[in-house]
Amino acid sequence: MRASLASCWRVPDSSRREAGTQAGLCRAAAMTVQTRAELRKEREKTGLFWWSGQLASWFALFVVLALIAVMIVIPKLGGATAYTVLTGSMRPEFPPGSLIVVRPADTEEIRIGDVVTYQLKSGEPEVVTHRIAAVSSSLSGEIQFTLRGDANNTDDDPVRPEQIRGKLWYSMPLLGFINSAISGQQRTWLTWAAAGGLLAYSMIMFAGAWRENQRKERT
Structure with a gap:
């Protein structure tokens, strides 16, 4: 038996029993639509494009941090030039x-x-x-x-x-080409920018995981 959301707005029949039955069907239809929407979101978050985007963003972040570490952070910590x-x-x-x-x-x-x-x-x-x-x-x-x-x-x-x-x-x-293009002041800015970017990205990922956990608990 099927019921559409549009039927939820119809005026119920004079019979209380029929009205209750129709209301139940409306609630079931609404839950079905909501469940389908949630399943669609879940598929989007676990699909190939979603994972590709996640891997690409993590790889880009890793490359930037690795470059800054090799050119700036490690030499500074090691007393090197x-x-x-x-x-x-x-x-x-x-x-x-x-x-x-x-x-x-x-x-x-x-x-x-x-x-x-x-x-x-x-x-x-x-x-x-x-x-x-x-x-x-x-x-x-x-x-x-x-x-x-x-x-x-x-x-x-x-x-x-x-x-x-x-x-x-x-x-x-x-x-070395990148090293030559970066001045001393820019090295300091890049170090702080990388640290801030990593912190911001971690907070975004944590907030997303927390929201997802809250949604699952409500359902």
């Missing part, structure tokens, strides 16, 4: 655009084969990242490092310990 490779002197391992992160190292820790970043002139900002080719001592007993780019045929000028900025910690291809 991020640089961008601008030339091809360290090809093929570090092509132009690579992000390299170096952190301070004692002179005794530097060995032949290590990749280090050093100042061309002590105290000046211009730096070069090459590989240690030899370690020697001057006539005065001072340690000197000989470096060479992997793609170069000649050694660099001798480097003194005070010129060394640090030893390679880790590197990432292509991220």
